[in-house]
Amino acid sequence: MSSLIHVVEDDRDHRLALCDLIEAAGYRAEPFAGGSEALAASSRPDLILTDLRMPGMDGQALLEAARDRDPDCPVVMISGHGDLAQAVQAMRAGAEDFLEKPYDGMHLLSVIERSLRSRAARAEIGRLQDRIARRDEGGLLGQSAAMSALRARIAAIGPTDLDVVITGETGTGKELVARALHEASARAAGPFIAVNCAALPESLFEIEIFGHVAGAFPGAQDKPGKLEAASGGTLMLDEVEAMPAAIQPKLLRALQERMVERLGENRLRPLDLRIIATSKADLRPLTLDGSFRADLFYRLAGTEITVEPLRALGDDIVLLFSHYAGLAAARYGREVPQLPYTLKQRLLRRPWPGNVRELKAVAERFALGLDIPEEAATPITEPESLAERVAAFEAREIRLALERCRGNTERAAKALGIARRTLNDKISRYGIRV
Template sequence: MQDTDAAASAATPATRILVIEDDEAFRASVKRALELAGYQVSLFEDAESAMEQMAAVAPAAVLTDLRLPKADGLFVLQRTREKDADLPVVLMTGHGDIPTAIQAIRSGAYDFLEKPFSRERLLAVMQRAADQYRLVQENRQLKTRLAESSGIDQIVRGDAAPVRELRDLILRLAPTPVDVLIHGETGTGKELVARCLHDFGRRSGNFVALNCAAIPESLFESELFGHEAGAFTGAGKQRIGKIEHAKDGTLFLDEIEAMPLALQAKVLRVIQEREIERLGNNKPIPVNFRVVAATKVSLEDLAKKGEFRPDLFYRLNVASLKIPALRDRLGDILGLFQIFLQQASLRFQMPVPSLTPDQHQALLASRWPGNVRELKACAERMILGLPIFVDGEPTASAPRSFDESVAMIERSLLEEALRRHGGSVKAACAELSLTPATMYRKLKALAVDPSAYKDPSTDPAG
């Protein structure tokens, strides 16, 4: 049951402390000490109700007794870290619980206070905890402003609806500790999205990328977990593995479908426990890291065939991001191509040539099996004076009919005109010399929504 006074509801997140203590007299004593120091305090006598109200309380730190009825302080620590990995949790313990408290610190607790503790000790620990979280909040706000001002639209480029949705999801997921599974064809930019999740999030550690398809199976375990000197023949010195190197950061597992089945069970345990053991050493090492995995195939289908562990798939698939193929964002092709031409021009110190009508049509008619990576390579070939298509359409791909190619080009022209005019159908009609009736007929046939290109600051009647 919550025992919070009315004044606490007006507190700001930077000065609010959530306290969980089942001893009524001790709870009141802690509340009084914190309030005299200027903190706003929300009191709970059990862990369950505290966790239910945490989002509404929005504390700067959590102070909890280790021993509580039903769920204990370790439950509070686990649930708090699931909600916000940076929110400090301080444990109050009896003398006999100190080993448990020390283990809790290894699992992410901020500190512990051994009962009975002085008012000075209480305030010193809680002030440090609240100050640390204040810095975390300021860093989050800074990164949010950065994302909004310069932002992510200069990194994950494009105006197609699936791309805008992708950017929104990246910014929504980046500040959270949730693991993410990225789906996308070859060349769509899976590592770029993973880096955005890291850069726009709050992780202070390294971004560590590992291509699961590029590592021999015999070296996989050492590469991930590291090893001690003498752990096996040739292990002359201790080596830190990729997971340990990603502490407080992000571990990016690209092409995770190529990870050997035998290793998947060990990786699953590491993801669940957030601790590793180096080869040649049985001592567990706590590691706080975020997993971002990427695949170009359906892991669910592989799991049904027995080619991927279902439990690892479900553990990774808490949050998923789908990167659209280039052929599904035709309106972005020409804009991206111009950007890549400018980049290639600077790189090779050569002028940017003008696109001919035939090249324009060829860009829009291609199926782009290599997606954005292939488009970029195409731009570089054009800057170098080479044909922009070397092999043409892949032999495995069915050629598009004339009607399909015309529809693709028409859709691109309509989308570009709507984008330039902020979604105004009237202005787009004038530019393309189309009557409104013809315009609306084509918009319906090509499934183009003008509202997706509207500028919110303009009159919606335009």
């Protein structure tokens, strides 16, 4: 069933026009002349679209009452000329967005679509909360094009038996992707064994990977290596770029033949496993300078997955922040804190060099009532003047348009109704990453 939108507007002609526009877009609209009528309705909306200035209960009071009744119901404000200060106050009180009259109908529909999508994303967090809390898979949540494409690629590659190389910055959730691939495969019931190639001393690497037999060295007993331990399942080679050069040809032979020879033994043991290698660096340039064997790379890279950094995920940043703050609040017996509008803007503009790992730590501090440390944040002066607020709003709309158009500036310019050259100038002015 299509989403239900409560339209609260005291001007009858405007109210009916809004309902016609909303229903033409495929939603259900229910009109109300005032806030009190909307609150008394038996139906429960998926979104409330309300004028700010109305006789009796105004939009601000309706916002507060609606959030008390259903904190997850998005409220979009429509403000008249001169009401901008009040609209900003409403945003800080929890309104999803606001539009200033006169507004463009297509822009209104895009705001409604985005708000409903955000609500659906929050509902997804609720449905998956227990599973994510147990397995910490929050990094795969999100509604952005990048996260949708990543989940689609996992769904396509997971059921195959191809070896995979996953590349991404530190903290982007490469291990979560590896585990998701394992769970999507026919090997899901088998073991998932992870080896950190950077943390394992070179002197122990061969023993840990290939195993040994009794008598191989003083005090040695029979012990299978990680390759054998992962038989029937998946072996993840984390930070594979740090693998010692002397081990690389031995691993290559084992993977080519799918056979392993334990240290101190002269017989081969069969291997039945899938290899998933993760790397912080692109392995191709490393094959050119000889620091990583090209033949091993091509053996590992049956296919490849690139995990986007957090700064490229747009509104998913706020979604993930809310998720981790909620987990921390539940863990420490605190109330789930509300995210003010200004904090959301800071989160979206922060570069997040530590990616999801950094975001999780910041969210936990926020849930405990600790402020985000200024030394860890990009210095940001919150917009105070009208020009600054308009610029912040414009930059956000451009980011959203680019997200919807998957970075295609020509399509984004058409969607925004501006020339492509003008869009490129604004992208440069606001420092937006395409």
